[in-house]
Amino acid sequence: MQVMQSPGTTRQGGVPGIPLLEVDNLTMEYQVEAGAVSAVANVTFDLEAGESLGLVGESGCGKTSVAMSLLRLQADNAVFRNGEIRLNGQDLLALSEPEMRTHRWKDISMVFQGAMNAWNPVYRVGDQIREALRVHFPDMTVAEGRERIRALFELVGLNPDMMDRYPHEFSGGMRQRAVIAMALSCNPTIIIADEPTTALDVIVQDQILKELKKVQHELGMSIIYISHDIAVIAEVTDHLGVMYAGKLMEYGTTEEVFHRPRHPYTFLLLSSTPSITGPRRKLAPLEGEPPNLLDPPGGCRFNPRCPFATEKCEREEPPLEEIGPGHTVACWHHDQVPKTLLHELRV
Amino acid sequence: MSENGALVKVEDLQKRFPVTKSVFRKAEHFVHAVDGVSFEIAHGESLGLVGESGCGKTTTGRVLVKLDEATGGRALLADEQGLIDVAHIRQEDMKRFRQRVQMIFQDPYESMNPRRTVYDTVAEPLAIQKIGTRLEREEKVAQLLQLVGLTPPASFLFRYPHELSGGQRQRVAVARALVVGPSFVVADEPTSMLDVSIRISIMELMLRLADELGVSYLYITHDLAVARYMCDRIAVMYLGKIVEVAETEELLANPLHPYTRALLSAVPVPDPSYKRPPVEIKGGISKAIDPAPTCRFLDRCPWAMDICRENDHPPLEDKDDEHYVACYLVDKISA
Numbered sequence: 140m141q142v143m144q145s146p147g148t149t150r151q152g153g154v155p156g157i158p159l160l161e162v163d164n165l166t167m168e169y170q171v172e173a174g175a176v177s178a179v180a181n182v183t184f185d186l187e188a189g190e191s192l193g194l195v196g197e198s199g200c201g202k203t204s205v206a207m208s209l210l211r212l213q214a215d216n217a218v219f220r221n222g223e224i225r226l227n228g229q230d231l232l233a234l235s236e237p238e239m240r241t242h243r244w245k246d247i248s249m250v251f252q253g254a255m256n257a258w259n260p261v262y263r264v265g266d267q268i269r270e271a272l273r274v275h276f277p278d279m280t281v282a283e284g285r286e287r288i289r290a291l292f293e294l295v296g297l298n299p300d301m302m303d304r305y306p307h308e309f310s311g312g313m314r315q316r317a318v319i320a321m322a323l324s325c326n327p328t329i330i331i332a333d334e335p336t337t338a339l340d341v342i343v344q345d346q347i348l349k350e351l352k353k354v355q356h357e358l359g360m361s362i363i364y365i366s367h368d369i370a371v372i373a374e375v376t377d378h379l380g381v382m383y384a385g386k387l388m389e390y391g392t393t394e395e396v397f398h399r400p401r402h403p404y405t406f407l408l409l410s411s412t413p414s415i416t417g418p419r420r421k422l423a424p425l426e427g428e429p430p431n432l433l434d435p436p437g438g439c440r441f442n443p444r445c446p447f448a449t450e451k452c453e454r455e456e457p458p459l460e461e462i463g464p465g466h467t468v469a470c471w472h473h474d475q476v477p478k479t480l481l482h483e484l485r486v
Numbered sequence: 487m488s489e490n491g492a493l494v495k496v497e498d499l500q501k502r503f504p505v506t507k508s509v510f511r512k513a514e515h516f517v518h519a520v521d522g523v524s525f526e527i528a529h530g531e532s533l534g535l536v537g538e539s540g541c542g543k544t545t546t547g548r549v550l551v552k553l554d555e556a557t558g559g560r561a562l563l564a565d566e567q568g569l570i571d572v573a574h575i576r577q578e579d580m581k582r583f584r585q586r587v588q589m590i591f592q593d594p595y596e597s598m599n600p601r602r603t604v605y606d607t608v609a610e611p612l613a614i615q616k617i618g619t620r621l622e623r624e625e626k627v628a629q630l631l632q633l634v635g636l637t638p639p640a641s642f643l644f645r646y647p648h649e650l651s652g653g654q655r656q657r658v659a660v661a662r663a664l665v666v667g668p669s670f671v672v673a674d675e676p677t678s679m680l681d682v683s684i685r686i687s688i689m690e691l692m693l694r695l696a697d698e699l700g701v702s703y704l705y706i707t708h709d710l711a712v713a714r715y716m717c718d719r720i721a722v723m724y725l726g727k728i729v730e731v732a733e734t735e736e737l738l739a740n741p742l743h744p745y746t747r748a749l750l751s752a753v754p755v756p757d758p759s760y761k762r763p764p765v766e767i768k769g770g771i772s773k774a775i776d777p778a779p780t781c782r783f784l785d786r787c788p789w790a791m792d793i794c795r796e797n798d799h800p801p802l803e804d805k806d807d808e809h810y811v812a813c814y815l816v817d818k819i820s821a
Contacts, residue, residue, distance in 0.1 A: 197681040310770045340538040340708060341752040345765050348754075367682060370711075370754035374762075393758045411686040412756045413711035415738055422715065424690055425683035428651050 154227045158185035159361060160209075160247075160329060164222035167208055171216065176432045178204045180385045180440075181222070183459065186329065191355065191362040193376035193393065195369055195408070197429055201385040202365045203252065206331045208232075209363075210247055211239045226329075244275060248327035252334045252365075255314035258306035265302025268321045275325050291320040294357075296350050312343035319351065323358075330355075333365045348375055369412045373397055381405045384430050384440040387459065391466035401462055401473040403445050439470070447472040493564055493702050494527040494550070494670055499573070500558030501545050505775060518774045519545040521726030521782075522559070524802070527670070532696060532703040534717030534734070536710055536749070538771045542726040543706045547672040549573075550704060551589045563587060563670060585615060588663040592675040594655035598647040604631070604658050605643045611666045630661040634691060653684035657691065664695060674706045689715055710753050714738060722746045725774045725782040727799055732809040742811040744787050744819060781814065789815050 167179040179201045186192050194202045207213045209224055211231060223230045226246060231239065251257070259267060268291070269284045279287070289299040295316040306314060315335065322330055332351065336344040352375060355362050366372050372379060372393070379396045381389040381404065389402040400406045407425045427444040430436050436443050442452040451471055459469045470476075501520040504513030519542045527533045535543045548554040550561055552572055561572035563586060570583050588611075591597035598607055608627045612618060618626060624643075631639035634657040647655055656676060663671055673692065677685040693716065696703060705716050713720050714734055721731040722745065730743040741747045748767040755762065767786045774782075781787070781794040793814045794800075802812045813819070 197683055312770055340770070341710075341754075342538065342748060342765060342767065343770055344754075345752040346768075368754070369682065370756040373756050373758045373760075374754050397756070397758050408682060409756065411683055413686075413709075413715045414756050415711050415714055415750065415753050416755050416757070416760060419714065419735060422686045422690075424687035426687070428653065428684075 157225075157228050159188045159190075159227065160186040161223070161225040162186075162205070162209070163225065165205065165208060165224060166219070166221035167204060167213065168218050168220055169214065169216050170218055171433070174433050175218075177435050178217075178385050178432060179208065180435075181459075182382070182385075182387045183222075184380050184387065184390055186361050186363065188328070188361055189355075189359050190378060191364060191376045193364045193366065193372035193379045194382060195366060195372050195379065196382035198367065199384075199429055199432070200382040202382055203333055204385075205382075206249065206333055206363065206365055209329075209331060210243055210249055211236075212243075212249075244271070244322075244325045244327065246327060247329045247331065248322045248325065249331040250318055250322045250333060250335050253338070254318045255311060255338070258309075258314060258317070260306050263303050263305055264309065264317050268302070268317070268324055271321055272324055287324070288320070291323055292317075294323065294354055295320045296346070310343075311339055312347060315339060315343075315347055316350065319347070319354070323354065326358075327360065329361045329363065331363045331365065334367070335364070336371065337366070337368070344371070351375070369408065370414070381408070384435060385432055386440055386469065388441065388470070389466075389468045390459070391463070395463070395466050399463075399466075399478070401466070401468040401476055402441075402470050403447050403472070403476055404441050406476050407446075447475050491528045492526045493529045493531075494704070495562045495564075496523060496525050496550070496559070497562070498559035499523045499546070499549060499556055499561055501542075501549050501554060502557045515776050518726045518777055520549060520556075521774065521777070521799075523723075523726070523728050524559075525721055525728060525731060527702050527704065529669070530696065530700050530702055531719070532705055532717045534713035534720040535704060535706045535723060536708065536713050536720060537723035538749075539708065540771050540773070541723045542774070543723050544674055546723070547589070547674050547704055547706050550670075551587050551672050552583070553589070565669065581615060584611070585666045586668050587670045587672070588666065588668040590656075590659050590663045590671060590673040590676045593679050594652055594659055595647070595679070597659060598655060600647050603644045603646055604636075604650070607647075607658060608662045608665055611662065615666055617666065626665060627661075630665050631658075633664075633695065634658075634661045635687075636661070651684075652680050653688060656680060656688050660688070660691060660695070664699065664701070667699070668701065670702050670704070672704045672706070675708070676705075677712065678707065678709065685712075692716070710738075710750065722749065725771065725777065727782050727812065728802060728810075729783065729813070730809075730811045731802070736807075736809055740809070742805060742809065742816050742819070743783075743813050744789055744815075745783050747819075783813075789819055791815060 162184050165179055165182045169176040169178055196202055219232055224232055265288050268288050272284050288302050292299040297316050336347050364376055376393045379393045380387050383404050389405045400409055410423045411425055438453045438455055439457055442448040457469045457471045459467045461467050499520055502516040502518055505515040506513045537543050549556045556573040563570045565586055570579050575583055605627055609623045612623045628639040631642055636642040636657050677688050707713050717734055720734050720737045721728050724745050730746045741750050748765050751763045752765045766788050779798045782799050784790050784794050800812045800814050802810045804810050
């Protein structure tokens, strides 16, 4: 058995010269009776060691499909049409299931959406985490396992004695911390956090996000945050990918995308986010609904809702084009997007 | 009341739920879900009720629309015929009450009967109130659908909830609430299940209709940014008590209660260069079962002193120009 690191030591990750994770042209469909749902189409991004990346977009835009693909936990009716997911240069999509199993949880792990409500109520929380450990470290003794869980609980700010308690004795925030502890149990290099704080109150959310940040820093992990909450993403990520209808529309540093959005969708999304700071302002609704991905619109998938759309947008799909250092956008008319958000209009 | 422009006046409202081990045993303990709440809402005004889950905000709303019975206090609603006390309503006033007060629920997927069409759903209040003939009702429903932006109405009338998107369903819920022409609507997290882009259009719709139809809202939400957008004033609730009420911008700029300050500092801001102040309190909300006669916020308050322990929960007092706060230490903290 590989010697496990104790939580708290920084791990050196990856092959020098290439990004830790490269998602390259990922294209995935769901086969349904009515045809193929184009859930992820030509999505490309990199993740460096220690980086935190946010994926934002409306429900059904493909964020969770991308995440599930990274773990190869996609639904049974999902078919990869194109692309690669390279971890340290190795294509995960080319691996057999037993080979994939050696990477899952140990290299890439995930905090699933709503997992805090998925604890089995009749088992102690610590025992449920030990079960997960046992699968990956069959030689680990009970005492070693308990020691490990104790360290994990301390890492996420839980009293280690809580490991012998049942899920109903945990508050919502504590259950979510325990979920994070479980995701950390095999020392992953990458954690995918899918809506990690959506059901929590703001004060608890603040604590959980701080805890995740601290753990990430201490362990030198990379985190992919998936959320529809743009304010949360603004706070916790260095890079940001904006998805719409299965496509990556814009990618760049969080700072750059928030302050200088160049895709009309990003621009409208940011313009429609209320805030408690700054002047009280009128927000612009984003008209219409996301398209049916059984039959996505031709050309740019955002064109039916886009105020800048021209005939070209209906015909030709814009490529993801680099418009500044590390800032890419897929739009024919990115130079027409206003420089300031619609926030200028004050109530 | 009506002479000073108030539409709703809530006085010392209480709702206690018994905690019983068995149905045959008398309850010895009570959850004080709403514990002496008082506030007013003026004609056409929107009051936001914010707080963490479990603070009693939804129960307050449910008592006001009489989905739950109050166990104490009064809630008065003004109309042209005088006052209705929601807590002690007379049978003959019930129909009138339902015409004045309506509710919009959080989850548009749950609050609609999957086997009834949009027409059935929106026309039901009219049918119950025996308003109009079938033809008139159809016209009224079509008019409402038009108003909430489901156009053309004819293409929506006979659809079922599963044929609608989340945003469209919530528009139907708004239409159903407004079809009898209420003056007061309790909206319980009406946009929290919706996507950001759709959220604003529902919020804008509700603001526009409030303006056009003269409706007042009690807008219940956990999202302070949403409350800011929707409400003229905000009331902050904690464990069954209102701890602070003020005009929206005043509350955000000048929070006085330590709980409000913590809540505001915990709200994420959609600007990566903005640095929030640290959140000064810890942990989650406790349970309101037989609360001790002290300040309800005692165990989480970083400033708690003997005065907070030795006295019952502080009264809500006007500190400055209609800015009410319930805290013994307010002068010390803000100094």
